[in-house]
Amino acid sequence: MDKIVLTGMEFIGYHGCLPEERQTGQPFIVDAVMYLSLAEAGKSDDLGKTVNYAEVFAKVQEIVEGEPCSLIETVAERIAAAILQDFALVERVEVTLHKPEAPVKGLFKDAAVSIERARA
Numbered sequence: 001m002d003k004i005v006l007t008g009m010e011f012i013g014y015h016g017c018l019p020e021e022r023q024t025g026q027p028f029i030v031d032a033v034m035y036l037s038l039a040e041a042g043k044s045d046d047l048g049k050t051v052n053y054a055e056v057f058a059k060v061q062e063i064v065e066g067e068p069c070s071l072i073e074t075v076a077e078r079i080a081a082a083i084l085q086d087f088a089l090v091e092r093v094e095v096t097l098h099k100p101e102a103p104v105k106g107l108f109k110d111a112a113v114s115i116e117r118a119r120a
Contacts, residue, residue: 001091002038006053007031011064015075018103028064028075029098032056034083034090051087059086072097073113080117092118 009030014022034051041050063078076097083093094116102111 001035004034013064014068017070026101031096033094035092036089076115
């Protein structure tokens with residue numbers, strides 16, 4: 001299966017269980033891997049035969065910068081569901097949501113969740 005990969009999409013969001021996370025905001029980084037056939041797009045050079053990744057970026061931005069959630073798991077689910085709903089050519093999607101400034105006592109590089117969803 002072919003894929004389109006968008007990595008390192010960075011936004012400021014207000015997700016978290018702590019009040020200060022919802023007031024101050026923090027960076028969230030999203031990686032999305034979309035599985036679909038790219039054969040027709042490759043043969044025709046027609047944007048209509050593929051997924052416009054600028055539109056995917058805008059959709060992810062809308063979700064991450066939108067309504068706050070307590071859990072990053074919820075944000076990842078919303079992203080995956082929106083990609084499958086809005087981009088009919090995508091058959092399966094993997095979403096990784098990074099929260100590099102999560103309020104964890106101690107040194108760590110990243111906190112993240114990864115999910116994979118497919119059309120039913």
